[in-house]
Amino acid sequence: MAPVAGFRSRVLAAVRRIPAGRVATYGDIAAAAGSPRASRAVGNIMRGCKAAGVPCHRVVAAGGRLGGFGGRGQLKRDLLRAEGVPVVGSRIREFAARRWTKFPPRLDRTEPGAPASA
DNA sequence: AATCTGACTGTTG
DNA sequence: CCAACAGCCAGAT
Structure with a gap:
């Protein structure tokens, strides 16, 4: 079976599903x-993300770092802060808590990865 | 088809 | 914390 859709389409769709005030890493x-290892490819797609409706500014680098933004890291920071994402320098506060994934963490079980504190 | 590129990531120093 | 190196991936040339 051929892939359900182009890699690019799925990436854009995922980015679009990132709710305001939340962020997701390229990974x-x-x-x-x-493709959990295609973080780089995602970045390349984001680079051409000129389409409105795609909150490419909500896609950040791992570790809660801003990542790139066509050299406009400042703009990216402002956009995120405007949506309620506190950013200090090149880092996002409470990154783990604001990190959005299509797989919601299970809180009904004491598992590592759950935002136990803060 | 081969090579280069890059809004990445993890490891090592 | 930052710099350098290596591994990985999809798109463009």
Whole structure:
């Protein structure tokens, strides 16, 4: 069977599903698209993300870092802060808590990865 | 088809 | 914390 859709389509769809006030890493988007190692490819797609309706500014780098934004890291920071995402320098506060994934964490079980505190 | 590129990531120093 | 290196992936040339 051929893939359900182009890698790019799935990536854009995933980015679009990121709710305001939340962020996802390139790796998360890549995973949502079916290739958890294609973070780089996701970045390349984001680079051409000129289409409105695609909150490419909500896609950040791992570790809660801003990542790139066509050299406009400042703009990306402002956009995120405007949506309620506190950013200090090149880092996002409470990154783990604001990190969005298509697989919601299970809180009904004491598992590592759940935002136990803060 | 082969090579280069890059809004990435993890490891090592 | 930052710099350098290596691994990985999809798209463009």
